[in-house]
Structures are given as C-alpha cells and as structure tokens.
Amino acid sequence: MLNRSLYYFKTLLFWVLLFCGLYICNLYSYIVFHSLTELFTIVIAFSIFIFTWHSRHLLKDHFFLLIGISYFFVGFVDIFHTLAHEGINIFPAHGENLSAQLWLCARYVQILSFFGAVFFMNREFNRKYLFILYSTVVSLCLLSIFKWQIFPDCYIEGVGVTTFRVISEFAVTLLLITAVFMLMKSRNSFTLYVYRLLYISFLITIFPELSFTTNTFIYNIFHVSAHFFKIAASFLILKVIIEMGLVRPYNLMLEDMLESRDELKKLSAAVEQSADMIVITNFKGTIEYVNPAFETITGFSKSEIIGCNPSILKSGKYDREFYEAMWNTILSGRVFQHAFINKKKDGTVFYEDKTITPITNEQNIIISFISIGRDVTERKRAEQELIERSNELLHSNQELEQYAYVASHDLLEPLRMTTNYAQLLSKKYADSMDDTSKKYIDYILGGVQRMRSLITDLLSFSRVTSQGKQFKSVSMNKVLKIVLSNLEPLIDERKVNIYSETLPDISGDRTQMIQLLLNLIGNAIKFGNMIDPEVRIWAKPHHCSVKDSNKEEVFTLPRRTAWLFCISDNGIGIDNQYLERIFYMFERLHARNVYEGTGIGLSICKKIVERHGGNIWAESVEGEGSSFYFTLFS
Template identity: 35%
Template sequence: MDKINRITISLAVFCGLYISSLYNYLLFHSIAEGFAVVIACSIFMLAWNSRTIVDNAYILFLGIAYLFIGVIDFLHTIGFLGMGVFQHYGANLGTQLWIGARYFESISLFIAPLIMDRELKHQRVLAVYGAFFTLFVLSIFTFDIFPVCFIEGSGLTPFKKNSEYIITLILAASIFIMHRKKDKFDPDIFKLLVASIAVTILSELAFTLYIHAYGLPNLIGHFLKIISFYLIYKAIIGTGMTKPYALLFRDLKQSEESLRTSEAKLRSLYDAMTEGVAIHDIVYDDSGRAVDYRITDINPAYEKITGIDRNNVIGKTASELYGTGTPPYFDIYEKVAESGAPAQFDTYFPPMNKHFSISAFSPDKGKFATVFEDITGHKQAEEKLNTYLNQLEKANRQLSDFAYIVSHDLREPLRALNSLANWIAKDYADTFDESGREKLRMLTGRVRRMDDLVAGIHRYSQAGRLIGNKTVIDLQKVVSEVISMLNPPGHVRISIEGTLPSVLCERASMEQILQNLIGNAIKYINRPDGRITISSAAEGNFWKTCVEDNGPGIAEKDHERIFQMFTVLQPRDKVEASGVGLAVVKKIIEMYGGKVWVESEVGKGSSFYFAIPK
C-alpha cells in the first residue's frame, strides 16, 4: 500500500509539474531547479555540520562540491531565458551556467570515491572549489572568455554538445569506480547513488537535443534532473536523518576519545537546556501489561520548572511522584514508548496549576523522554489578549451600530426639514423678497450639507464591512464602469494609461475607492482642458494605482490632513463636499493592508496613489 501511495503521489507531482510547464515554462523551470538547489545545499549542510563527529571523506567532499553546484544552479535559474535578472545575455548565459554546473558535478562524483579512504582537508577542498568557482564566474560575467554554448536561431554549439558527451563519460566512469569499492557502501545507498548518476546521464543526453530553451528535450532533461536529485536526496539526506550510522559506510566507527567528547557535549547541552527534560522507563506488571512509568533522569531545568528536587524524583513512578493515581498522560506515553512515534501536545496540569507544551519521543522500546516548557505565561497572555480582542470587537460593533442608528435617526428630521423648506419656497414664492429667497436657499443648502455629513458618517462606519470574500477582479473593467457611472462633463477628459491589472479584492470596496478618487478629481478641476489619467504598476508585492489630474493642486501642508474626516480645503459654500470620501478611501485601503497618499503642488495638479497587496 505504501508503495502504491508513493507511486500515486509521484505521478501527481509530475503531472502538476507538467501542467505548470504548459502554463508557464519559467515557473516549471524555477521549481525544478529550485528543488535541485535545495537538495544540493541540504547535502552541504548535513556534511558540513557532521564533519566533527563523522569521519567520512566521501560525504564531506560531496557536501562541499554540492554547495558550489547549488550556487551555480541558482545562477542558472535566475539567468535562464526570460527571467530578466541578467539583461542582454539571452539563452547562452543559462546554457553556459548549466554546463559549468554539470562539469563541477560529474568531476566531483568521479573524484569522491577515489579519496574516500584518505583524510580530507576540508578547508583546502573548500578553498580549491572556491577558486575554481570564482574563475568560472569571472570567465562568463567579466572576461567573457567561456565558450559559447547556445546560438539563437541555430541552437546548441558543438562545444555544448561535446561537453555533454564528455560529462556523460565522466559520470559513467564514476559508476565504474564506485562499483570497484562497492563493499565500502551500504547496499541500499549504493543502489540509490548509482541510480542517481545513471539518471543524470540520461538527463545530459536529453540536453544535447534541444534547439530552443523551452523545447521538449529541455523539459525531459529537467524531469530527469528532478529524479536524479531526489535519488541522491534519498541516499544522503534521507538516510542521514533516518539511519545516520548506515550513511555510506557500514564500518563507520568513532574513537573512544571522540565518543567521550561527544558525550560531554551532549551532557553539557542537556544540562544547559532551558526546557525541562525527563527520561522514563515503562513499568510492567507480572502479566507484561504496562501500568506506570518510572523517572530515571532529569535535567536541571526540570527542577526549576516543576519546583521538585532531583533527589525526590529519580527512581519514582509517575503516579507516586505526582500523586495523581493514574500516571499523567499514560496513554500517550505508552504509545510513544511502544511504537517509537513521537508526540507533541499542550496541556494544563492541575497538580501544578500550570500549562505545559510537551514533546515525547522514544530512544528505545519501553523507554521514552519528554521535553517540556512552561507556557503558563503565554496562555495567560493569550487569554487576556483574546478578552481584549473580544471587547474591542464588541466596542467596534457597538460604535458602528451607533453610527448607523444616529445617521438613520438624524436623516429623517433633516429630510422633513428639507421638504418643509421646499414647500415654503413653493407656496410663498410671491411673498418673499430677494433677501428672503436667498435666506431660504441658504437654509436648504445647509440642510442638504448636513444630510451629506450624516450620510458620510454612515459610509465611514460601514466601510470596513464592505470587505467580504476577495476575488480576482479586472481593474480595467471596473475603472471603465466607474467612469461611465460618474458621467464626467465635456471639459474633462479621462484616459487609462496602459492595461490595468487584475487585482485580488472585494469589488464593491474597489468601486467605492475609485468613485471617490476619480469623482474628487472631476469635482475640483477648474480649467476648460481638464485631464485625468489612471494607471497602475507592480511594485514589489503590491499593485500601485495612480489617479492623476491637472486640477488646482494641494499644498504640501494639507497632504496628510485631507485624509481626515470632514476635511474640506475650499469653503463649503463654494463646493458641495462632505469631507468624508478620502477618509473612507484610507480606511478601506488600510484594511486591505495597503496605503494611500498624495503627491501634489499648488497649481500643478495632483496624483493620488494607493497600493494594495497582490
């Protein structure tokens, strides 16, 4: 069943990769090469960090080699045709970096078994690889003397093809040398390494056939490369984690002195840990049934966290020590000790009135160790934070509801007052002189302005609620619809610069943002040749959109103030404005995790920008 699952997962992964290549070959290429780079760097980290405790020249040599192979493969990835990182290089750069990485890899695999019985001077090896890597990079990027590998229109050069054949021969020779030293390898690891090299050979042959960087042979070659690096991952990384003492050599031994040194280091680490550690043995009854567990060792942090002295702990059973009758978490610990599967859980332990985060693992059948930390403070802080958040949410909800109720209740008498003023103006039109009629017009204007302010308060209170489920919307289409709805006057020309992107947001809130920004631009343009331009561009992880106009402009001292509630720069008798629109825009955009700002000078127009995450 496990084999079938692995095959099913593998097929699913390769199908996904193939689909990604159809969608965007650069995406597929980056995934394939990124996988290889991660594996290469992981091999280096495993080899480098184990160099002081494992006398393994083969794995250390390959680890250093794969560090530089991974770096070159990374340069190849970002230098591949279409990535745009290295300008003016074309497809030749990626091909040159590829052939260089494969020379490094094949020669390293050839040399590694030859020096496996020798003492490796890792610093010297690192220096030699660093020197060759530097010369290789300089030959491409600085001196431009590395042979051309790919010519646009004609494909691979003879040097590239011949190099692939030479690399193939070197890889085949490395298999031959490994076979002669087969007895020094773990059988399973040997098979995986040979299989990895064999698949690499097939990959190299595939790369002699393509004439275009995105061609089918290139695709096949990268699939084979993924398989090759997966096999070497299984041989080195997988084995290094699951069976470290079977890694490459079955006769690996450490000297008595190194064992003592390692033990001292581990003991020092054990004693210095801030987490509590306890070692336990499962206790069985006469029938062989697990009934309890006994504490055999603890570290100093255990005493500090629990407040129990070491002398009162060692040798005691859990039920005796903690006075719980049933051993705490016995079902979990018994399963760990019997199956070897680790466990992790957070719990509240009433006898100590504390919260703990506990990890349990089994070093041997019938034994288990726990590593724990006191998270009582975190839990209390979390509970307090949740209480504050609930209170804040409740307060915001009440405030929003209050704003809605107030705005609703205020607008009713305002509408009545407006209707009454209109009736008076109509029924007593002949009674009022010009001064009376002007005062009546002022009254209706003030009523209408008050109604706008109350409506603005309502819009502001509801702005956050507009953001529901985000979807990808066509900003070009939304802007066009908003412009049509606003119906700009004849003296204002509105244009869209370039093609606006599709963005992830809630449609209604985006419409409100654009209505306010474009509507404001239309409202304040005071010239016969009014012009408004809308544009958008990618900026890091954000889409930055601009609404630019050639209106009167805004003084620098007001750039921040205009986004505050009820701020209107011109006298209210000259312009119909509530001063709420930009405040609503700011609130919505900030709820998206974005920002809004203005760049403007008096007499030179204004540019309103907003940026929202992609």
C-alpha cells in the first residue's frame, strides 16, 4: 500500500513539475511552449503506434489497433502543424491559418478514429486496408491545404477564428461526446481500469476543442491549458495501449506460466508416484526417463537404465516378427497395446500389460514414445490357477457324471434280480403267505420300483451333458405332438384340456426337447386341477441375455432369435418361497404317498435349458396354478 502511494505521489509530482516547466516556458516564449508541448504529443502519438503495432498479436480487440494506427497519422499531421506555426517561419506565406488548418485536420482524424473504434468495437478489419484508408484521407487533406488550397480558412489575421473552425470544433466535440456515450454502453468489454482511462481521456479531449471556438487572442490561457489537456489525453491513451498490449498480456502470460507450473508439478507428482511403470524413450528407442515404479518392479536404477534400450528387459518369449510389428505400429503414429512377458534385473520373469504411445510435436512429427506398463504377474498367476482348477473341476465333473452313469446302469441289474425273485416268491408261495408276508413283499416291490425310477432319472440327468447330441433345427410343434401322444393315457384318465399355440423351430437336441416338454407337461397334469384341469402351451419372441453353460458370463448372441416358452396349469400352485428350490436335485414339496416322483425331473429340465443357453423359472399363485417359463433360441 505504501509503495503504491509513493508511486502515485511521484507520478503526480512529475506531471506538476512538467506542467509548471511548460508554463514557465510559455511566459518566456509561446513559440517554445507550443513546440515543446506539440513535441510531447507527437512523441506520445508515435509511441502509441509503436506499442500497438508490436503488440498487435496480443490485442484481442481491434478497437485498440484502430486507435493505435490512427495516432501514427495524427502524429504525422501534428508535425506539420508544429512546423507551420507562425513563429517557426518554415511556411511564412501561410501565416497562422496554416497551423490552424493542420490542427483541425489532425483533430478530425483523431476524433473520427475514436468514434469509429467505439462503433466498430469487437469487429475485425484488415490492417492493410486500414493503412491505405488513413494514407488516402491524410494525403487528400494535406494536398487540399498545401497544393490545391481548397481547405476552408480556420483563422484570419485581425479577425480571429473563422465560422468554419467554430462549427468544426463543435462538430468534433459532438462526435466525441457521442463516442463517450457509446463507450459507456460498451463498458463491459473493458476492465474497470482501462475503461476509466478511456473515459477520462475522451472527456478531457473535449476541452482543447472547445477552447479554440472562442474568437479571442490565440495565445490566451485557454489555449495554453488546451495543450496541457492534449498531452494528458494522449498520455492516458498511451497508458491504455501499454496496459492492453503489454501489462495485461504479460500478466496473463505470467498467470498461465504459474498455472502451467502448478499443473506440471501435479503431472510430475502423478508420474513419479504412479504405481504403473512409465518409460519415455527418444525416437530411436533410447530410454530418457523412468519413474520410481519402474525401478522398484524391474530392479534397474535410473543411472543403470537411462541411455539403454528397452530390449534389456526382453525375456526371449517373442520372436523378431513381434517386435517388427510393434515398431511398425508406433512409427505409423498408432498406439500399441500388448501383454508382455519381460525379465527383471535378477532374471525373474514378470507379466506386464503395456501401452506404447507416440509423442508428436506441433508439426505432428513423432519425437519420442511413452510406455505405460502395469505389473500383472500376480493376476496372471491367479488366472492360471483358476484355469487349472476349472480344468480339474471340469475333469472331476466329467468323471462324476461318468461314474453316476456307470453306477446307475450297474445298479439296475441287482434291482431287476431283486424284483424278479420277489415276484417269484409272491407267485409260488401266495397260498401259504399270510397278510403280513404279502405286505412285506409289496414293500419290497414298491421300494425297488422307486429305486428304479430314481436311478433312471439319475441316468437321464447325467446324459444331458455326457450324451447330448449336436444341435440341429428342431420343430417344437412336432416335439409337442410326440409328447402329447406319450401322455395320452394320462390325459384321457385325468380328462385334461390341452390348449397349445403354434410353436417355433429352435436350434437344439431333439431328444432333450422331448424330455423337457414331457417333464413339464407331465408335472402340469400331475399337479393340475382335479375337477377341470387345463394346460396351456405357447411361445413368443423374447429379448434376453444368454448364459454360456461353459463360461460364467452373460452375453447377447447376435443374429439369433430368442423364444420365450410357457407351460401353465390351473392346479394347486406353489408357495413363492419354494419357486427356486424346486429346481434343486431331490427337492420335493409333497410326500410320496400324495404325489409320485423322485424330485429330479425339474433339475433335468434346468440342465437341458441351460445346455441350450437359456434360462428357466416358475411363477405361481398357490391354489390357482403355476406357469413354467424357459427360453430357447432359433
């Protein structure tokens, strides 16, 4: 605050001393005073032009460029005005009228430029054409004064200021006042500091114009003050140009530099602290930079690796063609991404997911490359272990399925033998058996029968995968016809009403489709309404995801139509809490003496649908019926 006050004090002292010195000169000789003041304004005018011209690329608004160029021509005319003063005697034949004419010519150029700059604010124009325009106007003015002598008189000896001069000064003043109002409307286009300088400069420029409208002696106090105001107004314009062309751009540049420095620090910290390995090489592949993560992971220090080629990390896992393809990619300006198997300093192999990106200059020429790599060794090991365990599990499942198939098949033989001997006993000794013995024989035969059904279902379950056939186009209408034919005795016995719509052709295993519908429709009949049973079968197109039975991921199959099938009944229904459990192995919701079954049928259905890439689920209202939905693909 103290420094700023001191600055303002020194500035004020300078101007007071300057004006006092000029005023003293005026007391001594008006010619000296006039020459010095005009010299000041001429120097300021050319300074305005020089600053404007050399900072033209930094001036975003052509408002200042127009004013700066105009001051070159104003200063040029003011030189003639100064030399034409009556006391200088360079143009003695013309008298004081010549100086007045040149003054008015310079003021017209200056004020019209102010007015034009405000009027054409925020608009661009061609500098070349602007110079041509000013050169033409000023040349015509000078020619009309010196050669053609058609410029109206502005001062007549013994009479004073002419009517043309007075009218011109008022016209110039009116234009200047109009420019001030236009400037006020456009104040948001400037900073407050610049706006104030322009506003004050425009206002104090009015006084020199009005001072020459009086028909008094040309060297009076008003004329002296007018020159002081002219110097001040020109100096304020110079300050504006310096502010807009030098101070403000360089302040903005400094701010940008400081901001860039902060961003550079953040970027540097991000690179240095990154957990990924970052390597920068020149165009030939020589390493110029590595971050600490690279040193930690590879074991190479910066001093050891800088200046080397990244080939020092080669593990020998890739052939020459691989590296040629890599170089062809990055030299063509494209990004190269690949999983590398590299070697550390101690010879240990590690896995790296690496991205190599070319870095170009302003001419889009590749000058260097940046490589960002992530150590994925642990992930690769985990993936390998997962693959090995998956393979082991798959092998184990296959062995279990084969075992289940063989065991089930082998168990059927002793069951047949047990059944045969139990039946022989029942026939041969029927007369000698009491009721208890006959009951025991029935228990044996019932248990064997249930065991046979269970083993048969287990065989069917194991065969879904192990003995599944290659998928072909299957007509579900024909499959339904076969299933209904097989169930015809049960349908007639229960007097079930079957309602079916036209079903589509799908891609699948025909035998398994028969088994699927046989289980679902059979269940719908078994658990159906005892009075007026109904079973409805329909299908419609459906948008859904497909779950690959060999991979635990969901994806959408392109160019395949999904079909939603539904088999519904009006039977006893299922409690919602059991809707998922019913698809588990051996899951039964009712006692055997109420509804027969092994609890494997719906598990078989689920496995068949999943093998075909679909999903199966149930919806039910207890006491009103159930609907089983499943998706298949054509």
